[in-house]
Amino acid sequence: MKKRIVVQKYGGSSVKDADRIKAVAQRICSYKNSNTDIAVVVSAMADTTDDLIDLAGKIAQSPTDREMDLLLASGEQISSALLAMAVREYGVESVALTGFQAGFVTDQVHGKARVQQIDGKRIKQAFKEGKVVIVAGFQGMTKEGEITTLGRGGSDLSAVALAKAINADVCEIYTDVTGIYTTDPRKVPEAQKLKEITFDEMLEMASLGAQVMQPRSIEVAKRFNIPLHVRSSYSKEEGTMIVKSTQKIEDIAVRGVTSNKNEAKITICAVPDKPGVSAQIFNAIAKAGVNVDVIVQNVSHTKKTDISFTVPKADVVKGLKASQDIARKLDAGDVLEDRNIARVSIVGSGMRSHHGIAAKMFDALAKASINIKMIATSEISISCIIDLDKADQAVSVLHKAFELEKR
Amino acid sequence: MKKRIVVQKYGGSSVKDADRIKAVAQRICSYKNSNTDIAVVVSAMADTTDDLIDLAGKIAQSPTDREMDLLLASGEQISSALLAMAVREYGVESVALTGFQAGFVTDQVHGKARVQQIDGKRIKQAFKEGKVVIVAGFQGMTKEGEITTLGRGGSDLSAVALAKAINADVCEIYTDVTGIYTTDPRKVPEAQKLKEITFDEMLEMASLGAQVMQPRSIEVAKRFNIPLHVRSSYSKEEGTMIVKSTQKIEDIAVRGVTSNKNEAKITICAVPDKPGVSAQIFNAIAKAGVNVDVIVQNVSHTKKTDISFTVPKADVVKGLKASQDIARKLDAGDVLEDRNIARVSIVGSGMRSHHGIAAKMFDALAKASINIKMIATSEISISCIIDLDKADQAVSVLHKAFELEKR
Numbered sequence: 001m002k003k004r005i006v007v008q009k010y011g012g013s014s015v016k017d018a019d020r021i022k023a024v025a026q027r028i029c030s031y032k033n034s035n036t037d038i039a040v041v042v043s044a045m046a047d048t049t050d051d052l053i054d055l056a057g058k059i060a061q062s063p064t065d066r067e068m069d070l071l072l073a074s075g076e077q078i079s080s081a082l083l084a085m086a087v088r089e090y091g092v093e094s095v096a097l098t099g100f101q102a103g104f105v106t107d108q109v110h111g112k113a114r115v116q117q118i119d120g121k122r123i124k125q126a127f128k129e130g131k132v133v134i135v136a137g138f139q140g141m142t143k144e145g146e147i148t149t150l151g152r153g154g155s156d157l158s159a160v161a162l163a164k165a166i167n168a169d170v171c172e173i174y175t176d177v178t179g180i181y182t183t184d185p186r187k188v189p190e191a192q193k194l195k196e197i198t199f200d201e202m203l204e205m206a207s208l209g210a211q212v213m214q215p216r217s218i219e220v221a222k223r224f225n226i227p228l229h230v231r232s233s234y235s236k237e238e239g240t241m242i243v244k245s246t247q248k249i250e251d252i253a254v255r256g257v258t259s260n261k262n263e264a265k266i267t268i269c270a271v272p273d274k275p276g277v278s279a280q281i282f283n284a285i286a287k288a289g290v291n292v293d294v295i296v297q298n299v300s301h302t303k304k305t306d307i308s309f310t311v312p313k314a315d316v317v318k319g320l321k322a323s324q325d326i327a328r329k330l331d332a333g334d335v336l337e338d339r340n341i342a343r344v345s346i347v348g349s350g351m352r353s354h355h356g357i358a359a360k361m362f363d364a365l366a367k368a369s370i371n372i373k374m375i376a377t378s379e380i381s382i383s384c385i386i387d388l389d390k391a392d393q394a395v396s397v398l399h400k401a402f403e404l405e406k407r
Numbered sequence: 408m409k410k411r412i413v414v415q416k417y418g419g420s421s422v423k424d425a426d427r428i429k430a431v432a433q434r435i436c437s438y439k440n441s442n443t444d445i446a447v448v449v450s451a452m453a454d455t456t457d458d459l460i461d462l463a464g465k466i467a468q469s470p471t472d473r474e475m476d477l478l479l480a481s482g483e484q485i486s487s488a489l490l491a492m493a494v495r496e497y498g499v500e501s502v503a504l505t506g507f508q509a510g511f512v513t514d515q516v517h518g519k520a521r522v523q524q525i526d527g528k529r530i531k532q533a534f535k536e537g538k539v540v541i542v543a544g545f546q547g548m549t550k551e552g553e554i555t556t557l558g559r560g561g562s563d564l565s566a567v568a569l570a571k572a573i574n575a576d577v578c579e580i581y582t583d584v585t586g587i588y589t590t591d592p593r594k595v596p597e598a599q600k601l602k603e604i605t606f607d608e609m610l611e612m613a614s615l616g617a618q619v620m621q622p623r624s625i626e627v628a629k630r631f632n633i634p635l636h637v638r639s640s641y642s643k644e645e646g647t648m649i650v651k652s653t654q655k656i657e658d659i660a661v662r663g664v665t666s667n668k669n670e671a672k673i674t675i676c677a678v679p680d681k682p683g684v685s686a687q688i689f690n691a692i693a694k695a696g697v698n699v700d701v702i703v704q705n706v707s708h709t710k711k712t713d714i715s716f717t718v719p720k721a722d723v724v725k726g727l728k729a730s731q732d733i734a735r736k737l738d739a740g741d742v743l744e745d746r747n748i749a750r751v752s753i754v755g756s757g758m759r760s761h762h763g764i765a766a767k768m769f770d771a772l773a774k775a776s777i778n779i780k781m782i783a784t785s786e787i788s789i790s791c792i793i794d795l796d797k798a799d800q801a802v803s804v805l806h807k808a809f810e811l812e813k814r
Binding site: 070 | 465
């Protein structure tokens, strides 16, 4: 009979101290049996990575990416070694592997390397010996022997990529919440835990502000159709399955509501309305290393048009500078900024086949006297840019309007 | 013209925080010039290793050596990355290398691996590029890709082995003292810093209690005749050169005085005096994993003899148990222990050609009413076991008797 293969990923808060590491080890041992092989991917103990970054900041103004990788990879090396010791302490044979020992080969882009290949030989051998394998997340090695890291949230990616490499039946993402909710339960007490959500919906949720999983890792899981199970490391409760398509998908138009308060709006006024200007503007912004999110440009009646877009708050200064430069070059008007904005979004795969969803959203916001400044839509989401101080109210209103508390 | 190659080793206290790391980086940069290549071996930041050991202790009663190595090796990975960043910050190109990246190949004995080979290719390439190389000390990798550590004080060994591999002109050992002294200057204010000392003398000093360098690393330096320079990372003052032979070697009978308070004495009474008993006893002790230091067995007049020996205090329980077992087997008498002992030793290569050194030592102790319980001698040292509470006084008395304060 084919054995069940499970990849489990534990985040930093799940292994923040000796007691939590022991609790995680007990959980792993309770799942391990002769019919189940387990590979665990572990993040650095909470705060370790930030502490190391702080230390580097005290020493160098612009540390090299290569040495930062060497520095930060030590965090997961520590947590994986400790977790392997703990698992063995509860009577299950185990082996800790650094990223490269686990076979993670990456490209050479330090700080945000991409996994090129995973050689699962060593892990499969350990499975044969009945061992639980503990893999240091977030890291790999180039073919030339340089230690690399996969960027923030990279342990999620390690877990998903590993699940693919060893043909896991499921990839469990352990975190400090019990699953994915219709919206943030800390803000809307009526929020309901979802039993299922599609990869696409989760991608919209993640990039729209729900910070449970790294978007890149969801993309990879989607591409290879690896079922993800997001659940809590503090309880045995079932969490949320992230899958290709859900059974009741036709019935549910809106799966959840999210908000994002970390963006700012930049507007370039009176841009000459001729072919190619948008391309020129957003090429200039991209060259400045700024990620643009929502873009709005309306039809023009005066040969001049306003172009607005949102950028992460951290990039506002860079974004403004680039905008002013290009505005001058294009003979456009003033450049305005607005940091007091938020984005609220509704997400749901069923939106495609349901009518009137957008109208219902705008109507609900209007009834609550919330003004909409910009609108952007995707296949499975609608986002409105509104005043920052209305964000929480808007989420609550939309959650109610789509009756998400009833599921 | 051949470039000068220098290996510098900095201990944990020299890189204990961001400020000290910066100070060390400045020092490295002040030595680096177009005619000097520098490879630096660095220990973990002070306390890191102990903190990691504590953490492991909270998690597992007997952690596996393999995972302990993975855990502890992270300490030097961190300090080497930080130091490389700091060096670059002061304008000198640098590269940090883990043990395996620096080419350290070891055997498979986790926790106390032996260096089998060092491939200096990568370091020589970095030298060609004008870079200072920062190597994580204390660690290496087996041919199978397992991370190993070299045991306590292993960074000294890393430095000496590296100096051999890249044909360094000198290996500088930076520590928190300014050199090797005639005795411990914290206890005897008259202690004098030595300009030179031989490998053999240093070996006796090190294994007899002067904790400046790891004995194994001195042995390796001696074998390959690598000059060591022990000096302070806090000042530019010249330290002590450890060399094959010193120029004035014939003139100096006694180089220094050391004491060791970390031993205990075990006596097996009334051992039947027949061939082979000593071998039986010390085989049994060795099998128990206990290192025996001084052994004294006197001629017997009664077909029974007492055999006394010293062991590290940490091994007393194991040593007693093994002694009682073998005593029973040999039909010997009681086994006694005495933890209230210390060893004082005088060390000097010149001893070989000077007469009356031992007599002078015993005489000085007698005049100070210090009773000698055991005596042991080597080619270049004489040790006396005395009461623990007389140790400091004895060191002072001997330092004066041999006029060491006058040099």
